[in-house]
Amino acid sequence: MSVSQFFLEDKYLKSIISGYIYRSTQVEMAEIIENAFSSYINTCIEAPTGSGKTMAYLIPSLSSSNRIIISTKTKQLMNQLLYKDIPVVQKIVGRNKSIRSLKGRKNYFCPYRYFRFINPKAAFYIDAVSWFEENSKYGIIIEAPWGRLDNDICSLMTADRYQCVSNKCPYYEDCAFYMQKREANAADIIITNHFLLLSDIAMKSKDSFGSIFEYRDNIIFDEAHSVPDIFSQYAGVEFALSSLMILVYENKDIITINNVDKIYREFLKIIDKIKEPKELFEPLRHDFDNFINFISDVILSLDNEEIKEEYNTYLQLYKEFNSDKEGIRIVEKTMQKNNTVLTLKFIPFEAGADFVSGLKEAALSSIFVSATLSSGGNFEYFLKETGLDGLCETHILENVFDFHQQGRLFVPNISSFKEKDKVYKELISNMSGSALIICNSLERMQYIEQFLRRLKINKKIYTQSDVNIGELDFCNEDMVLIGSATLREGIDISGGGFKAVILDQLPFEYHKDIILQSKAEQISENSAKSFIDFFLPRAVLYFKQAVGRLIRHEDDYGLWVVLDNRILNKNYGKYFLDVIYNVEIIEDIEKALYFIKEEKHG
Ligand code: SF4
Structure with missing residues (x-):
């Protein structure tokens, strides 16, 4: 059949x-x-x-x-x-x-690390072996009652691919x-x-x-x-120095407190040298080499094969990161629970x-x-x-919805941020139904949130960071949801629910991001060509994701709002317009509001 x-x-x-x-x-x-x-x-x-x-x-x-x-x-x-x-x-x-x-290793209980690091005398001791025997056929860590409680304890009971010793593990057959x-x-x-x-x-x-x-x-x-x-994340090399510091911390009794202190002081010196969230690795190479040599001297002189074996995995990773393959090497500095996390990333060009x-x-x-x-x-x-x-x-494949009937593209003629604020005010205050606002940066997201809150409009306002989006009912309650890139594709709202999807700007990525810059330069040193071959197609794909948030069913209707005149004034605007090729474009806010009036659609 x-x-x-x-x-x-x-x-x-x-x-x-x-x-x-x-x-x-x-x-x-x-x-x-x-x-x-x-x-x-x-x-x-x-x-x-x-x-x-x-x-x-x-x-x-x-x-x-x-x-x-x-x-x-x-x-x-x-x-x-x-x-x-x-x-x-x-x-x-x-x-x-x-x-x-099958999910990644970190989702499953690892008895090898559990018996190594979780001591029955410790205050947080959990009898995980009995719990998994009784409750979870596959030992999936998130199913356990403590799975959501403490990430630090969970990480001692799971293994990533560098921590797992696979067939050398005594629990391999039952893992x-x-x-x-x-x-x-x-x-x-x-x-x-x-x-x-x-x-x-x-x-x-x-x-x-x-x-x-x-x-x-x-x-x-x-x-x-x-x-x-x-x-490209996996084709390259990603080495979180925090894994190395966790290895040091987890084995502090063997490494000795004195040596652990010295290692931490060296680590802090490197952190101090990194001023930006992302920096090129090359100018810092000498400092990192010295730091790795310093830890190697301490750990490789220990009389403990298990620690040396795990450390050698990280050493190998550092060598892979430092290979002569062509690509971008950066150091990323982020904060997690008040701790500074340094990650070395190599992204190959090809x-x-x-x-x-x-x-x-x-x-x-x-x-x-x-x-x-x-x-x-x-x-x-x-x-x-x-x-x-x-x-x-x-x-x-052909579009299944009739965009011409179901939607309008509203592009108001604005030339300043002040005029943009005015459009937000008139549109959000007077429209019926929910709106999704997608920004290109977290700063813009926060600005728009504050601006709309000051207006005291009759709609609940949420941002991507403070809600469990899947649980909100955008169909039956008027709301405004404001977010950045993750909202373009990362929400699943069955039944749709938005009467307006508003792009604060065309979704071009931040040109100062050093990874994107290096990739674009590798495509061509000619900035016009790298724009056409790299930044533009990526922006059009993001635009398409955002557009897809509006019409999810045959009886949905609404406005795509683009608060960026480049879609009409620039030559490349046609690539965006092609995504919604036969939709009527309106510039007048009264017409836009009229289109989404409920009674008009019955
Ligand atoms: S093989 Fe051993 S080390 Fe690897 S995940 Fe299983 S129990 Fe842990």
């Missing part, structure tokens, strides 16, 4: 999925995926919001005999697949394939992570997230020793627009070649699915970043 038959059984689907509507776009996508499974062709699919892409890839996946990995962006999305979508699709296809999920890994590799379908899968693909691109996932027929990357940025070679070791073919993959009507930017140019079929 071909997959399209499942969708044509309209009555049957309606009885299983409440509110099911037949959509030709969904069927087209399912057929493309079915074909990609049998022909093993790498495929990119841009499926617009509302096309039902989850069902469109789950139905072919569960009715195929191929062994498949489905990877999505977050653990929440994994849970949604496992507990909500897959049980429904199993009913539809009538096949019970074996399905397992929750490795048991789950073995079960996952034996299953027909694995559900995982991009962070684990892409770190594994990066490892396979170097050598496959220690990799987690066995070879598969196909991989489906959902939310695939995030693949290039996440992969991660695409590594991605392709790792992918070849992972599966016969891969399918990339997202609502935002193309920019300017093509996949050039995505294919270049992933190295898949010439190795991939591409499909842009």
Whole structure:
């Protein structure tokens, strides 16, 4: 039976999925995926919001005999697949394939570190072994009652990939992570997230020793627009010096308090030299080399093989960070619970070649699915970043909503921040329904929040940092939600709910970010070319994500508001306008407010 038959059984689907509507776009996508499974062709699919892409890839996946990995962006999305979508699709296809999920090591209980660091005499002692035996089949740490309480204690009971000693561990056979890994590799379908899968693909691109996932027929990357940025984190090297300091602290009795003190004093000297949140590593290289040499002298002279072995892993990481590979090397300085955290990051210029070679070791073919993959009507930017140019079929599926009827683009003619404030005041005070405001910086987010609060408007005001967004009901209560980049894609509000999605500016990234600057310079020293090839396609993709927040259903209607005249006045504005190509543009606020009056839409 071909997959399209499942969708044509309209009555049957309606009885299983409440509110099911037949959509030709969904069927087209399912057929493309079915074909990609049998022909093993790498495929990119841009499926617009509302096309039902989850069902469109789950139905072919569960009715195929191929062994498949489905990877999505977050653990929440994994849970949604496992507990909500897959049980429904199993009913539809009538096949019970074996399905397992796998998360990163840090999600599972690690008895090796628990017995090493958690002392039964300590005030915070937890009898974790008994608890996991009685309550949690897979030893998932977040399921435990203390999982949400104390991150510091949890981190002593879990291992990251550098802390895990894998097959040298006395608990290896019974280790929750490795048991789950073995079960996952034996299953027909694995559900995982991009962070684990892409770190594994990066490892396979170097050598496959220690990799987690066995070879598969196909991989489906959902939310695939995030693949290039996440992969480049793993293709490079990231070394948090806090891991090294935790190793020192956790073993203070063996290292001796005197030596621990000396190490901390050296660490503080480095912290003092770093003035900005992100700095290039090169001018600081000498200081870091001295610091690492100092710790090496202390730790490598200890008579304790376990500590030396863990330390050598970090030393190796520092050497990898310092290799002669071409890329950007930076030091990042952040604050966590009043502690300064220093992270060394190496980001290679050409991660695409590594991605392709790792992918070849992972599966016969891969399918990339997202609502935002193309920019300017093509996949050039995505294919270049992933190295898949010439190795991939591409499909842009048709919009399922009637943007022309359901939305208007409101671009008021403003030339100053004062005029922008005036538009915010008139629009938010007089509109009915909820508004989402997306800013390019946290400073702007805070400014707009304060400005709107001073107006004492009759709407609740929230920012991304102070609410559990998923629990807010934007449909039935008038609210304003203000946020920055994470709000463009990171919210899932079923039923939509906004009558206006407002972009405070076109979503160009901050040009002074040293990572973006270096990447753009590597593309071209000509700033106009790096703008066209790098900053512009990224901004158009972010714009598309923001646009997708407004119309989520056939009966939604609302305004896209762009408080940035460059969308109309600059040549590159057309790339943004193409995203909502047949929508009427209005400049007059009265017309904008009239369009979203409830009675007009019945
Ligand atoms: S194998 Fe790794 S994660 Fe498992 S118990 Fe041992 S050290 Fe911990």
